[in-house]
Amino acid sequence: MKFSCSIRSVHLSSPVTRLSNTRQIGEIPENSDVDTGLDPYRCQSEAPDDVRLIRTLGNGRAATAELVEASWNDGRRHLYVEKVFAPGLLTRSIYRLAFAAPFAYQSNQHAILACFYRRRVVSRMLEASAIRDERDSSVDVALPAYVRYDRDREAYVLAASFVEGRGPIPACANQNPATVENEMAGLVAEMRRVERQLFDFGLVGSGWQVSPGAMVSTANLLLSEHAGLRVVHSDESEADSPRSLRYTIIDLESGIPAILVWRYLWQSWRRGAVFPFDDLDSQKLRASCADLVDQLVQRGEQNLAAELSADVEALVAADEQWKAGEIAPFRRPWTWFSAQRRAHYRRTCIDRWQQQRLVDSENVPALETSVWFFTLMWLLGVCPPGAIGRWFQSCLANRSHRERVRRFATDKRVRSAFWMKYRRRQVKALREQQRCSNRTRPASSLGFIGHRLLRYTTTAGVHRYLVDPTRRARRNNQMRALLFRGSYQIAFGRKAFRAATRRWQSREWLTDDEAMRLDSQFSGPQLAIYSRGLGMHLAIKFFYPLITPLKVGGIAMALTGGSVWFAILPIMILPAARTLVTLFSLLANRSHDVPHRHAMFVGAIPVVGSAAFIVQMWTANPAVSKFLLRDFASRFARKIPIYGGPDSRTEHAVLAIGERLLRLVAVFHPTSNEVAEAMPSRSESKDVQTSIAKEQSHWMRWPYLKVMRDSLLATAVCCGGLWAANYMLADSLSNQWLTGENGALESVQLLVLVCTAIAGCWALLRVKASSWQSIAVALVCVAVAGAAREIPSAVSQASLSDGAYQTAEATGFAISAAWKHGVIAVAVCVWLSRVAYAWLKFPEDRKLWFSPMFVWPAIPFASCFVLAELFERSKWVTAEETVEVFGYTMMMTVAIWMIRNANVLQDWRSEEANRDGRSADMIVSERMDPSAEGMKRAA
Missing domain, CATH: 1.10.8 (Helicase, Ruva Protein; domain 3)
Known part of the structure; x- marks a missing residue:
């Protein structure tokens, strides 16, 4: 069972002893000279004499949750969860803007006592409601234990009982999600019921803490399992008894105003306040309390009725004194006409200054009687930054502080x-x-x-x-190992995987057996290459602290009128680094026929590119890939600002969406495990492999229809978008923008040619047969020559057309005509060299240059440029440029097709060259392990 609190992220720290250094919150101070109009009340708890920190459970918007051991001088020791209300700057700023006051739970003793009694009232009213309705209560509240003031952190602390529980388990974390009850749906239904009850009781602010409308409110409840009651026969096992879930509310204190749900805003406006913050309807609360007390007395629960009535009155009094002690210009501002309200506000400020040791006892009477002294003290307190303002306040109203300042100066x-x-x-x-x-x-x-x-x-x-030189040396060694040592890269990736499984185990999303099975699968040799790539991708995150300022600065420069590339280039640094890592892995493991195309594509996407090798693992082990993708989605959802967090509805929604996508991918994506299971026995492999080779030789020829279809689709989308933009923005664009020299269409041609050259180089690395390598070289050479032709020439501006000049000015890059001719000549020489080398080195490929396999694909490509020449002579410029785009797109499509089918092209060429018998490759494949051959085919 995982020990949890309102914030789930657990950070273990070594136990340390910290003296409580607290101030006992007993009876609220009264002043005989100032009549607040409110009844005094007493906190019914005693702060401990010593507090020992065990571990920090987490940090939220408004508080830090800590597991502590509290001890008293009489020998009592108990474990509690302390909420230290020391929020960050953002939370304090939001509260000050809404209510013109410091964060209440940190500095206002009435507010912290309202937290104490609110929990008691909610617990007793839910229990009384269950007794009245004659049903078992399925919702508990973590009851408060004591309230104290921590002088070291200058913040109030609320201690509550320590609850053992967990968050809701998503359906995707179970082996058979269809047969498992959706715990999140049950939790949300219970939250709606409790919210409705609290709203009817008049505890509006408490209803917000369990409202499903707040996406993170599900983290305010813990689940625990309890065995149900049933008759067990002699032939049945007691382990089969039904188990019911109980819910415990562990957080009823807000961090920011409840402005995200219209219902609470409307209720706050009805009571004369713009921003709702843990509000309550005192009249409705007293009426509900009276009704429940009558019902309890009738059922003989006199003690519970008395406690409920006393707690409700204490809560109402604390809440009224808290709200009256703030300026809150947007909360019933007409009450400031009351002298009692102004006097109470002054008393609250003086108590807070005394609590912070800004005012000594000698200056308290002067602050209570002198308006000018109090006003000056108040103005110094709002001086930014707050530390300087408090220092001036101490100099003004604290004699001992002034003495220390004098001694420091002299x-x-x-x-x-x-x-x-x-x-x-x-x-x-x-x-x-x-x-x-x-x-x-x-x-x-x-x-x-x-x-x-x-x-x-x-x-x-x-x-x-x-x-730290020691830490620096260790980090340098780690970075060197991540860059150059494959074994360390693999170990780093496996360490990250084990951390993910332990995280899921701690949340009870994964059983011990499932975790061991996943660890053994991930540690196998088939995933070692992907584990190494995953470790290298994770190592790139070390550069986040350096790249984040570049991103912020680039976006700022782009927004202030600079080039948009200032914002784009820093964002593309990490995708480019991941692409280089994937290329390195592809080249280093080329001989193993390990697929990398999915990792190459996903790694180039910003933000989610770290999941590149996780996606690629699907081809080798879908179970491991699914787990890592779910963990990636969970971590992504927890980092979403405002709406994200552990056990939030956002996290479960992202996991549910990811699960649907995984099921969709599993339907259409063949996996290596499925191929391995479907592999025939060794005695039947000979005939099956021969039939597979014949089937491949039937369909692995040039896919004319597919190439034409994909090229037409890409050309239609690209050129159609440019035509539409030119038509809609005709008034603001020049006439040469679309069809001018080096205009939009020719820029697209340049982009397609560059992509073709890159894809051709990749195809050259992927394919092994000499004939396919020659075709890849031809594609690269033609693409390089065409790209050099499309680049603007570096000539005088007078001789440039408008389109060429605009393009050269926008790109900032141009080459001279001599360089362009040189590049084209080099491309031709490379192509002729490859032809001569293949002619001499591979005699069996000489017939390639005269065979239909090479001649027929060149016919549609040549036809495109014949048509382009005809359109140019006919002055149909748009048609000319579009046909050229189509021709270049066919080249790119062919290169991509070669990359995707590189593994099976070799088998096809072998079968074509050895029609009369089995090739050497087929003999070798026969000796291979069936599972390894199945993985190769699946890839």
């Missing part, structure tokens, strides 16, 4: 001691943040300034790398 020894203490405190903070090693000592002034600058400008990992 005594050199005091200054030295202060700076040494300050440095030690900052170095301790750096150690806790893992920004420096434990051996780091307080540095010199220059070194300390460097640490401060790195702390605010770099991540913790980069900071540690720059200042």
